[in-house]
Amino acid sequence: MLSPRLQAIATLVPKDSTLVDVGTDHAYLPIYLVENSLVKKAYATDISPQVIKFTKENIANHHLSNQIKVYVADGLKDLDFTYDTVVLAGMGFFTIQRILKESLTLPSTLIIECQSKLAELRLFMHNLGYKIAEEVVIWDKFYYAIIKYQKGKETLTEAQILFGKSNNILYFEDLKKKYLKIYTQSKQAKYQKYLLLLDEIIEKKSVAK
Numbered sequence: 622m623l624s625p626r627l628q629a630i631a632t633l634v635p636k637d638s639t640l641v642d643v644g645t646d647h648a649y650l651p652i653y654l655v656e657n658s659l660v661k662k663a664y665a666t667d668i669s670p671q672v673i674k675f676t677k678e679n680i681a682n683h684h685l686s687n688q689i690k691v692y693v694a695d696g697l698k699d700l701d702f703t704y705d706t707v708v709l710a711g712m713g714f715f716t717i718q719r720i721l722k723e724s725l726t727l728p729s730t731l732i733i734e735c736q737s738k739l740a741e742l743r744l745f746m747h748n749l750g751y752k753i754a755e756e757v758v759i760w761d762k763f764y765y766a767i768i769k770y771q772k773g774k775e776t777l778t779e780a781q782i783l784f785g786k787s788n789n790i791l792y793f794e795d796l797k798k799k800y801l802k803i804y805t806q807s808k809q810a811k812y813q814k815y816l817l818l819l820d821e822i823i824e825k826k827s828v829a830k
């Protein structure tokens with residue numbers, strides 16, 4: 622069974638896609654997607670040869686060695702097969718940014734679960750030519766934002782760049798608590814503005830419910 626975080630990522634993978642799970646670690650995600658016939662093809666890659674040993678063992682234990690190809694690779698730059706969907710999960714913004722900047726071919730769909738600097742990520746993806754197709758925030762001991770990107774242009778408001786496009790009101794309320802604490806200590810105008818933007822989001826999303 623997948624963790625709630627990986628399950629939420631799996632739900633965003635387009636049916637019958639050819640997927641690369643970059644930084645796959647134990648390959649839990651491609652194993653689940655292949656076992657449930659949710660993708661046409663799955664590749665599992667990781668930068669670490671040590672990690673890949675366990676990846677291969679895990680895939681073999683599920684009798685999927687013929688179906689999930691495994692590669693040691695830094696991001697997408699050395700992959701010489703075609704794919705349409707890429708998952709980048711459990712990595713920080715700078716790693717994700719470098720991987721995408723160095724990639725010669727960018728996929729039509731990218732599913733990103735980034736563990737730092739979400740506002741910087743949203744701005745970077747916007748400038749790279751991607752739009753947010755869907756964003757979900759789930760609780761799995763922490764809040765995780767998972768963003769499904771597709772190639773295209775969109776207009777993002779400042780609030781959407783800062784706090785995303787999910788509908789998770791509890792998440793926005795949690796952010797409000799965090800920024801209230803920071804504002805109370807720092808008195809910086811920037812955080813006061815964040816609090817106003819979060820109030821607006823919570824009000825709009827509550828009415829829309």
Ligand SMILES: C[S@@+](CC[C@H](N)C(=O)[O-])C[C@H]1O[C@@H](n2cnc3c(N)ncnc32)[C@H](O)[C@@H]1O
Binds near residue numbers: 627646672
């Ligand atoms: C915290 S694990 C996340 C595993 C899995 N994606 C998940 O979300 O549960 C991060 C993995 O990314 C791999 N990684 C880090 N930088 C990478 C890169 N540039 N290219 C490929 N894999 C990378 C690490 O070796 C590690 O196995």
